[in-house]
Amino acid sequence: MKLQVVTVFSAILAVVSAHDVRIHRQHAKVARQDTKVLAASGSSSAASSAASSATVSASGATSQPTAATSPTVTSAGIPAGVSLPPQPTGDISIPALSSITSGMPTAATLPVTATYTPGALPSYTGAVPLPSTSFVYVASEWPTADHPAPTDSPQVKEWLKEIEGVNIPDIPVTVDGACAQTPANVAKSAQYGWWTCSGTTRSTDIVSCPTKYDWGTTFDDGPAPYSTPTLLKFLKEKDIKSTFFVVGSRAVERPQVLIEEYMDGHEIGCHTWAHSPMTSLTNEQIVAELGWSREAIRRVLGVTCRVWRPPYGDVDDRVRAIATAMGLTTSIWTATPSGGKFDTNDWQVAGGNENAIQQYLNFQSILGNASLLDTGFIVLQHDLFEITVDLAVGYTINAALTHNPPFTLKPVGECNGIAMRDMYMETTTNQTYLDQRKAAQAGQSSNSTSSNSTTGSGNTSTSGKSAGFAVSALTSLPVLGAFGAGALALLI
Ligand SMILES: *[C@@H]1O[C@H](CO)[C@@H](O)[C@H](O)[C@H]1NC(C)=O
Ligand SMILES: *[C@@H]1O[C@H](CO)[C@@H](O)[C@H](O)[C@H]1NC(C)=O
Ligand SMILES: *[C@@H]1O[C@H](CO)[C@@H](O)[C@H](O)[C@H]1NC(C)=O
Ligand SMILES: *[C@@H]1O[C@H](CO)[C@@H](O)[C@H](O)[C@H]1NC(C)=O
Ligand SMILES: *[C@@H]1O[C@H](CO)[C@@H](O)[C@H](O)[C@H]1NC(C)=O
Numbered sequence: 001m002k003l004q005v006v007t008v009f010s011a012i013l014a015v016v017s018a019h020d021v022r023i024h025r026q027h028a029k030v031a032r033q034d035t036k037v038l039a040a041s042g043s044s045s046a047a048s049s050a051a052s053s054a055t056v057s058a059s060g061a062t063s064q065p066t067a068a069t070s071p072t073v074t075s076a077g078i079p080a081g082v083s084l085p086p087q088p089t090g091d092i093s094i095p096a097l098s099s100i101t102s103g104m105p106t107a108a109t110l111p112v113t114a115t116y117t118p119g120a121l122p123s124y125t126g127a128v129p130l131p132s133t134s135f136v137y138v139a140s141e142w143p144t145a146d147h148p149a150p151t152d153s154p155q156v157k158e159w160l161k162e163i164e165g166v167n168i169p170d171i172p173v174t175v176d177g178a179c180a181q182t183p184a185n186v187a188k189s190a191q192y193g194w195w196t197c198s199g200t201t202r203s204t205d206i207v208s209c210p211t212k213y214d215w216g217t218t219f220d221d222g223p224a225p226y227s228t229p230t231l232l233k234f235l236k237e238k239d240i241k242s243t244f245f246v247v248g249s250r251a252v253e254r255p256q257v258l259i260e261e262y263m264d265g266h267e268i269g270c271h272t273w274a275h276s277p278m279t280s281l282t283n284e285q286i287v288a289e290l291g292w293s294r295e296a297i298r299r300v301l302g303v304t305c306r307v308w309r310p311p312y313g314d315v316d317d318r319v320r321a322i323a324t325a326m327g328l329t330t331s332i333w334t335a336t337p338s339g340g341k342f343d344t345n346d347w348q349v350a351g352g353n354e355n356a357i358q359q360y361l362n363f364q365s366i367l368g369n370a371s372l373l374d375t376g377f378i379v380l381q382h383d384l385f386e387i388t389v390d391l392a393v394g395y396t397i398n399a400a401l402t403h404n405p406p407f408t409l410k411p412v413g414e415c416n417g418i419a420m421r422d423m424y425m426e427t428t429t430n431q432t433y434l435d436q437r438k439a440a441q442a443g444q445s446s447n448s449t450s451s452n453s454t455t456g457s458g459n460t461s462t463s464g465k466s467a468g469f470a471v472s473a474l475t476s477l478p479v480l481g482a483f484g485a486g487a488l489a490l491l492i
Contacts, residue, residue, distance in 0.1 A: 177277025
């Protein structure tokens with residue numbers, strides 16, 4: 001059934017852009033009440049197996065099918081014997097599963113439910129106060145939102161010192177972080193540690209929770225105006241803490257929502273500035289993407305993340321080495337030995353590729369793998385879209401809470417025994433880490449004898465063209481700019 005849906009939808013897309021199959025990404029315009037939000041779905045990396053049938057050009061965005069051509073489902077789509085979880089009570093109202101579809105009408109933007117005075121102190125041990133003045137977003141002080149940050153700014157030049165002398169593997173940049181587009185890297189995927197095409201992880205990555213049946217809760221791509229406040233309210237009611245992997249471009253636009261996440265006791269991790277496929281960037285661009293997301297969160301919260309998640313899970317040993325030198329540990333969602341991924345695929349519903357019932361049933365099936373693992377697992381969800389929050393709040397998490405055997409929902413740091421204060425550079429007391437940071441900031445890493453400079457890997461061009469999709473496709477998407485702050489590129 002899943003394949004049928006994907007195939008039918010892909011066939012429509014193929015007609016739309018039969019001649020341009022370079023970019024595995026589709027965009028569907030989603031009409032909201034007053035605003036328009038660009039929902040786009042990426043299949044290039046995590047869903048690489050399906051990529052060949054779901055290719056479409058970014059420039060095809062404006063002629064994408066709208067909700068009318070999305071798969072429609074009814075309650076009849078729920079198989080006999082499948083019971084849906086109980087619905088949230090109180091004032092959180094979630095649509096029926098069968099009516100959650102790409103392009104559905106959405107509620108108005110929600111305000112934050114709590115505001116905090118500058119200098120307020122978070123409740124975890126060792127916390128530092130929020131910044132003494134409220135963050136005000138001045139666009140001219142930041143790179144263009146949702147575009148890979150330029151590498152010639154004074155800030156990036158400073159951050160580049162953190163990778164000086166670091167031994168960065170000489171792995172060529174990929175095209176769009178996509179397996180099909182970069183066969184030479186695929187051939188060496190395991191050697192390169194390229195997760196996208198071989199699922200390869202390294203022992204330094206955080207990719208599971210050690211305790212069996214622990215459910216590492218993560219929400220990526222926010223903070224978002226409608227969805228995150230609803231999610232935060234629900235998580236508070238259920239006393240669940242999550243990790244939020246925050247996109248820098250969203251953090252500066254929605255600082256109050258980010259502050260609420262943090263003050264509610266959730267962990268905050270970095271998710272780059274512009275949600276770029278990181279293996280497609282030069283070393284310098286990677287530094288810029290990571291540096292600006294660190295900076296965005298630091299300016300709003302007063303703390304700098306130590307854990308980051310690569311968009312699309314697109315990481316290889318070159319990207320890892322740079323992230324590590326910048327003080328960032330890589331965290332991805334769990335895959336089973338047979339390759340099944342704990343990806344809820346909620347983004348596929350937002351992108352119009354999969355209907356909500358099928359998404360729910362598929363993920364319940366993936367959860368069957370939990371019993372096969374010796375460890376717990378980390379689950380990928382999103383808070384950027386109302387649809388993905390509806391799916392989480394109404395269905396996925398509610399089902400987790402009533403599952404037998406029971407799952408224990410925790411943020412990824414906590415489930416790995418990392419104290420909250422050790423999630424941030426300003427508050428950690430981990431001496432090993434602090435020593436590494438000190439060395440890196442002084443531009444004298446422990447591997448300073450390495451002859452490989454930062455220019456040794458791939459491409460040092462900052463023209464943008466060398467970055468393949470990351471720059472060229474985004475800049476070819478006028479629709480992104482047209483929607484301004486509401487333009488939300490997608491997203492796993
Ligand atoms: C594991 O997940 C896959 C989907 O990735 C599913 O087809 C399979 O049935 C699951 N295994 C179990 C034992 O539930
Ligand atoms: C301390 O930091 C190092 C380097 O980042 C890491 O390998 C180690 O696991 C950390 N220890 C704790 C207890 O967090
Ligand atoms: C320095 O680089 C070498 C060669 O890649 C590696 O074997 C060694 O572990 C590195 N040392 C440190 C402290 O990172
Ligand atoms: C340094 O870079 C060269 C290519 O520029 C590569 O052949 C070599 O393996 C690299 N050395 C290390 C220690 O990674
Ligand atoms: C570096 O970029 C140039 C163009 O800017 C391109 O011709 C060249 O192939 C790139 N090299 C690598 C290793 O990607």
